[in-house]
Amino acid sequence: MSISVFIKRHPVTIYCALAFAISWSCILIAVGPSGILGKEVVYLAGPSSLAGPSIAGILLTVLVYGRAGLRDLLSRLFRWRVGARWYAVALLTAPLLMTAILFAFSLTSPVFLPAIVTSDDKASLLLSGLVVGLVVGFFEELGWTGFATPELRKGYGILSTGLVMGLLWGAWHFPLFLGSAISSGALSPALFLAVLLFSFLPPYRVLMVWVYNRTKSLLVVMLMHAPLAASQFILHPSALSGVPLVAYDLTFATALWVIVAVVLVTRGLRGGDE
Numbered sequence: 001m002s003i004s005v006f007i008k009r010h011p012v013t014i015y016c017a018l019a020f021a022i023s024w025s026c027i028l029i030a031v032g033p034s035g036i037l038g039k040e041v042v043y044l045a046g047p048s049s050l051a052g053p054s055i056a057g058i059l060l061t062v063l064v065y066g067r068a069g070l071r072d073l074l075s076r077l078f079r080w081r082v083g084a085r086w087y088a089v090a091l092l093t094a095p096l097l098m099t100a101i102l103f104a105f106s107l108t109s110p111v112f113l114p115a116i117v118t119s120d121d122k123a124s125l126l127l128s129g130l131v132v133g134l135v136v137g138f139f140e141e142l143g144w145t146g147f148a149t150p151e152l153r154k155g156y157g158i159l160s161t162g163l164v165m166g167l168l169w170g171a172w173h174f175p176l177f178l179g180s181a182i183s184s185g186a187l188s189p190a191l192f193l194a195v196l197l198f199s200f201l202p203p204y205r206v207l208m209v210w211v212y213n214r215t216k217s218l219l220v221v222m223l224m225h226a227p228l229a230a231s232q233f234i235l236h237p238s239a240l241s242g243v244p245l246v247a248y249d250l251t252f253a254t255a256l257w258v259i260v261a262v263v264l265v266t267r268g269l270r271g272g273d274e
Helices: 003-009 011-035 051-077 084-106 122-153 158-172 174-183 189-198 201-215 218-234 242-267
Strands: none
Touching: 003 011, 003 051, 011 051, 011 122, 011 158, 011 174, 051 122, 051 218, 084 201, 084 218, 084 242, 122 158, 122 201, 122 218, 158 174, 158 189, 158 201, 174 189, 189 201, 189 242, 201 218, 201 242
């Protein structure tokens, strides 16, 4: 069997292998093996890790579909006429839920107050968060939604595709969040890390797959990724760690699963074209 045939038969597997290998290698080069255990790794190596999904997505698109695939990728990237409601879903889901949960929890402890509320330089925090969100959303979704999601959808429904992609997405973040385990407090570092990686990312990815399935717009999904990433800077309290952080993440995940359930019941999210 030729390499070309093997790639075309296993496109998602090859994509994931490349995305993980490129990103994790970039992280190791940027901070070194010992640097991964530091909390600063996400800031020091985060930008370089974005090369994995983007390079793997574009490369696999060319290898599997050639120039026609690149033209289709660009077409989906610039597809913006999808209806205002989809932009509302993409841009507001994450920040509205996060804000509501944080303010509700802040009634029990001020540690939950959103970062934008407690910051002394709100303009810089907002600007930096928006820039990070847009950059992360663009480069990550070139691969996750630009290539892997459409390929997986050929054999699976929306819910199954979202779950698989969400788990892979969470696992891809592993070296970036490994250093955060030192903030686990009374919790087991392994449990703490599992919550960070696999609590809210899978349900959010299910919703992203649903939005993409309805709009066929890579641009809209990039915009849906952006506020999730931006909110980690703009809203996420810097002092939040240990049990309080896990409680917040699990509540956010629960809220997302409730939305998934509503969409499942009302829109037939499990598969097909709904």
